Amino acid sequence: MQKFKVTFFPDNKSIVVEKDKTILSAAISAGVYVNSTCAGDGVCGRCKVILKSGKVSTQPNGMISAEEKKNNIYLGCLTNIHSDLEVEIPVSSRLNFDKLTPEELEERLGSLYSKVEDIQQVKAEFDDGLFKHSPFATKLYLELSQPTLNDSVSDLERLYRALRRFEEFPVIQTGLFNIRQLGELLRDSEWKVTVTLGKRNDTVEIVLIESADTTDKNFGFCFDIGTTTISGQLIDLNSKKILGTKATYNQQATFGSDVITRIVYAGQADGLEKLHEAVCNTMNQIIRELVLENNVDLNDANCIVCSGNTTMIHLLLSVDPVHIRKEPYVPTANFLPVLRAAEAGIKINPRGLLSCVPGVSSYVGGDTTAGVLSSAIYKKDKLSILIDIGTNGEIVLGNKDFLVACAASAGPAFEGSGVTSGMRASSGAIQKVSINKDDFSVKYSTIADKKPRGICGSGYIDLLGALLEAGIIDKSGKIKVEDKRIRQTETSKEFVVCFKEDSDAAADIVISEADIENLKRSKGAIYSATAILVKHLGLEFSSISEIFIAGGFGTYLDIEKSIKIGLLPDLERSKFSFIGNSALAGARQILLSNQAMVMANILASKITYFELSVDPGYMDEYSQALFFPHTDLAKFPSVKF
Numbered sequence: 001m002q003k004f005k006v007t008f009f010p011d012n013k014s015i016v017v018e019k020d021k022t023i024l025s026a027a028i029s030a031g032v033y034v035n036s037t038c039a040g041d042g043v044c045g046r047c048k049v050i051l052k053s054g055k056v057s058t059q060p061n062g063m064i065s066a067e068e069k070k071n072n073i074y075l076g077c078l079t080n081i082h083s084d085l086e087v088e089i090p091v092s093s094r095l096n097f098d099k100l101t102p103e104e105l106e107e108r109l110g111s112l113y114s115k116v117e118d119i120q121q122v123k124a125e126f127d128d129g130l131f132k133h134s135p136f137a138t139k140l141y142l143e144l145s146q147p148t149l150n151d152s153v154s155d156l157e158r159l160y161r162a163l164r165r166f167e168e169f170p171v172i173q174t175g176l177f178n179i180r181q182l183g184e185l186l187r188d189s190e191w192k193v194t195v196t197l198g199k200r201n202d203t204v205e206i207v208l209i210e211s212a213d214t215t216d217k218n219f220g221f222c223f224d225i226g227t228t229t230i231s232g233q234l235i236d237l238n239s240k241k242i243l244g245t246k247a248t249y250n251q252q253a254t255f256g257s258d259v260i261t262r263i264v265y266a267g268q269a270d271g272l273e274k275l276h277e278a279v280c281n282t283m284n285q286i287i288r289e290l291v292l293e294n295n296v297d298l299n300d301a302n303c304i305v306c307s308g309n310t311t312m313i314h315l316l317l318s319v320d321p322v323h324i325r326k327e328p329y330v331p332t333a334n335f336l337p338v339l340r341a342a343e344a345g346i347k348i349n350p351r352g353l354l355s356c357v358p359g360v361s362s363y364v365g366g367d368t369t370a371g372v373l374s375s376a377i378y379k380k381d382k383l384s385i386l387i388d389i390g391t392n393g394e395i396v397l398g399n400k401d402f403l404v405a406c407a408a409s410a411g412p413a414f415e416g417s418g419v420t421s422g423m424r425a426s427s428g429a430i431q432k433v434s435i436n437k438d439d440f441s442v443k444y445s446t447i448a449d450k451k452p453r454g455i456c457g458s459g460y461i462d463l464l465g466a467l468l469e470a471g472i473i474d475k476s477g478k479i480k481v482e483d484k485r486i487r488q489t490e491t492s493k494e495f496v497v498c499f500k501e502d503s504d505a506a507a508d509i510v511i512s513e514a515d516i517e518n519l520k521r522s523k524g525a526i527y528s529a530t531a532i533l534v535k536h537l538g539l540e541f542s543s544i545s546e547i548f549i550a551g552g553f554g555t556y557l558d559i560e561k562s563i564k565i566g567l568l569p570d571l572e573r574s575k576f577s578f579i580g581n582s583a584l585a586g587a588r589q590i591l592l593s594n595q596a597m598v599m600a601n602i603l604a605s606k607i608t609y610f611e612l613s614v615d616p617g618y619m620d621e622y623s624q625a626l627f628f629p630h631t632d633l634a635k636f637p638s639v640k641f
Contacts, residue, residue, distance in 0.1 A: 006085045008032045009052070023049055023056070023087055024076035028274070033254045034076055035093050044257075044418070047076040048093045054085035065490055091506040131593035135237040136355060137198050137207065137302035139215040140166060144191040155182050159206070163195065174206035177351070185209060196302050198353040199594045200338045207302060207351050217300040219243075221290075221348065222591045223283060224367060224584035225308030225316060226250060227259055227391035228415040229424065230282050231584050234290040237302075240592055243294045246286040249424065251278040252315065257412045258391055259311040263321045276318040280345040283316075287347060301348040304341055307357040307587040309365035309392050310334070316356070317344050324362040329611075334359040334604065355597070357587060358604035363407035368394040369604045370586025373596060375548045375579060378403060378603055382545035385530065387568075388582065389414055389457075389551040393526045396607065397533050397544075403607045404537060408529035410522045414457035414551070419515040421497070421505070423454030428504055430459040430497065432558070435470040440483045442497055451504035455497065455511070458557045460519055463497065463511060465561030468628055468641060475627045477516040523567040524625035530569065531625075532618050536610060541569045550582040563639065566629030570636040 002019040006026045015030035024047050027034045035046040045063035051072040059078040076093075142162045145151065153161065156179060160172050186193065189211035196208040196218070216238065223232045231247040252275050255265045266272040291298050306316065310331050314321040317339075319332050341347075341354040357366030368388065377384040379400055386396040393410040396403055416422035416429070423429050428450040434443045444459075446452050455463065467473045472495060474480050479493040487494055492513035500508045534541055547568070549557065559576045562568045568576065579585075589596040612618045624631040629639050 004054075004081055004084045006030070006054075006081060006087060009086065009088045011089070017081060019082060020080045022077055023074070023079045023081065023085070026081060027076060027087075027089070028254055032089060033094070033251060034089055036077060036254055036256070042075060042078045045075065046093060046418075048073050048090065049076045049079070050074075050088040050090060051079075052086040052088055054081075054087075055083040056080060056085070057082060131589060131595035131599070133240060133592060134199075134594040135218070135220065135303075135592050136305060136590070136594070136597070137196055137218060137220055137237060137353065139194055139196050139218045139238075139302075141194050141213045141215050142192070144186065144193070146191055155186055159186075159193075159195070159209075163197075163204075163206075169204045171203040172206065173203060175351075178206055178209055182209065185211065198303060198338065199597065200353075205338075205353075207353060208349065214300075217297070219296055219301045220591050221287060221301060221304040222584060222587040223286075223304065223306045223308075224370075224581055224587060225279060225283070225306055225312040226367070226415075226583075227262075227309065227312060228253060228257070228412045228417055230279070230286065231581060232283065232286040232290065233584065233588060234287075234294055234296065234301075235588065235591055237592065242588075243296070244290045246290055247424075248282060248286065250312075251282045253417065254278070257417055258409065259309065259321075260325055260409075262315065263311060263325045266315065266320065267322055272315070272318060272320060275315045276345065279312070279316050284345075284347050298347070299349050301352060303353045303355070303591065304346060304348060305355050305357065305587045305591040307365075307367045307370040307583040309367055309394075310359045310362050311365075313356050313359065313366060329362040331359070331362045334361070335601065355590070357590060357600055360405060360604055360607045361407075361609040363392065364394055364405045364607070364609050366600075366604075367583035368396060368405055369600050369607070370584075370590070371550050371582035372396055372403065372586075372603050372607065373600055374582045374585035374589060375550070377546075377548065378606075380546075383539070383543055384546040384548065385534075385544055386548045386550060386582070387526065387530060389526055389549065389567075391415060391417075393529065395526075395530050395533055397537065397539075398607075403603070404533065404610050405607050406529050406533050406610045406612050408525040408612065410525045411518065413515075413518045413522045414460065416454065416456050416460075419455075419460065419518055420494070420512055421454045421509045422460070422515075423456060425456040425458065428453035429456035430454070430509070431456055431462070433459060433463040433466045433497065435466040435472065437470045440470060440472065440481075440485055442485075444497065452498045452502070452509055453504050454509060457551070460511070460515075461565060461567065462558050462561050464516070464519060464628070465558065465564045467495065467511075467516075468564060471641070473516065473628075475629075477513065477520050477628065479513055520626055520628070523565055524622055527566055527568070527630075528618065528622040528625040529612055532612060532615055532621050533610060535617070535621075536615060541571055544571070545575065547571070547576050548582070549576060549578045550580065563636065564629060566625060566627070566636065570629075570638050 007014040013030045017026045057080045194210045194214040198205045198207045218237045220237050230250045233245045234243045256262045311321050335358045336356045339354045341352045357370045359365035388394045391412045393408040396405040412418050427448040429447045430444045430452050432445040485496040494510045494512035496508050498509040557578050629636045
């Protein structure tokens with residue numbers, strides 16, 4: 001088989017591949033991440049590349065315009081390699097995995113991510129839901145009595161005896177590695193050692209034994225593995241301080257934007273391994289940068305807690321997720337044992353432990369459990385709803401007596417993916433928009449007050465509300481007026497939010513009718529799932545006392561406009577609270593407290609999963625929600641245009 005060299009710019013990375021491989025597959029092999037929300041099926045049209053030199057063959061599918069063809073623009077997934085190539089990946093097709101600065105993180109994630117002296121300061125309103133400090137990995141300094149003829153118990157029993165003076169651990173165990181070195185290590189250290197203990201439910205494992213007192217160096221990581229975004233924090237397990245936070249796109253996005261697409265891709269040859277490597281690479285990159293920035297030795301990072309939806313956790317552990325999408329939708333595991341992080345390919349202390357927050361079902365995972373934990377809705381007397389708005393929208397309704405959850409496939413639009421000018425909530429993202437009704441002029445604000453680069457999720461919610469208020473779009477989402485900002489494309493009309501010359505983008509920042517349709521379906525999925533869950537339990541929205549909104553929207557989320565577009569129910573505004581990334585906050589609680597870990601297991605067992613598809617009224621409710629705000633305006637009495 002002939003092989004050819006493909007060089008990608010501006011990365012200047014090269015790869016040798018076999019003839020007839022697609023440019024997209026070559027890019028993936030070279031570690032060049034190209035936007036491809038359909039995982040290479042040729043239907044999203046986002047993996048456009050510029051052929052600078054070489055011969056190719058391509059399959060036309062209507063996604064490339066005549067003008068683009070003249071400029072040697074091709075779809076990477078449908079273009080086969082027939083010679084050595086030079087290929088440029090334009091800005092519009094690149095997946096930007098840049099990290100957020102501390103200032104951008106504070107803008108995007110709010111107080112849940114601020115560096116604080118103690119985790120108890122993170123959210124004052126949830127103080128009563130916090131737990132005793134007993135971290136996942138604990139270090140104890142021991143000065144053992146030396147053996148004598150009158151005290152001749154074995155070295156290992158002597159170690160166990162000393163540990164039980166601190167606490168009556170029911171079961172203590174360790175591995176052969178520690179036993180083999182124990183005799184010499186105890187004597188060389190003059191019987192003064194530091195023992196790192198890991199919690200495995202009722203069992204305590206001796207993870208590591210070191211000479212002298214190293215108790216001041218004990219660190220851990222918590223992660224939220226989202227379908228679109230991965231967020232991680234480095235925690236000092238002694239002081240409970242958040243030493244650093246990083247967030248970036250999940251590199252799996254190059255294989256598809258949603259869990260179903262990735263499950264299908266996992267069934268292809270080497271697909272599961274590629275998805276596993278992508279999430280591990282993303283997490284290890286975050287870990288590496290956090291330890292370097294905080295001058296932490298990676299060997300002192302002893303544990304990690306991960307929250308994520310069920311599919312993401314399966315892919316992290318390289319467990320085949322195929323049955324998640326097949327009726328009756330059963331995952332391989334919801335409750336996973338504590339593992340060596342190295343087994344999953346996560347690079348911390350080689351003997352460090354990894355725990356995954358337990359999930360509820362195939363489509364309500366550990367991220368939801370962690371969100372219930374951190375929001376403390378399970379402790380409340382009155383009814384509350386937790387809505388986590390992400391690629392996979394999860395809704396939990398309940399109180400201290402019961403918890404019921406459902407999942408809605410919202411898609412990645414509110415996370416800035418799958419829409420023309422979408423981007424993460426990072427520097428330069430438009431997050432607030434207003435439009436003058438008379439001349440359709442646009443005012444906006446961006447994260448970090450930078451020149452606009454695109455529009456994030458909260459910006460799209462604001463923009464939709466502004467378009468409705470200005471009368472530019474009708475209740476179906478169609479653009480119904482004429483103006484210099486409104487243009488006809490080959491497929492639909494679009495509205496220019498910011499012209500190229502006023503932006504830091506490679507093109508005009510726009511919202512098209514196709515984008516509006518995408519966003520409409522996302523908001524419809526979230527609202528209809530919430531409405532059906534409330535109705536299924538024989539309740540009314542009026543009986544709900546609090547609604548907690550979770551997700552990586554940024555510090556700006558306009559509840560008024562969220563209601564105006566029909567994303568959230570029309571209730572008293574004081575009932576709504578935005579709580580940021582509740583999944584990461586819950587993972588951090590579990591990292592810092594064994595009590596929280598025990599409670600997470602209780603909650604995952606307690607939450608009842610409700611499958612929306614079995615409710616005969618769901619599709620009707622969803623169809624009615626595909627308007628702004630809804631076909632039944634009686635459900636939104638406060639919304640006026």
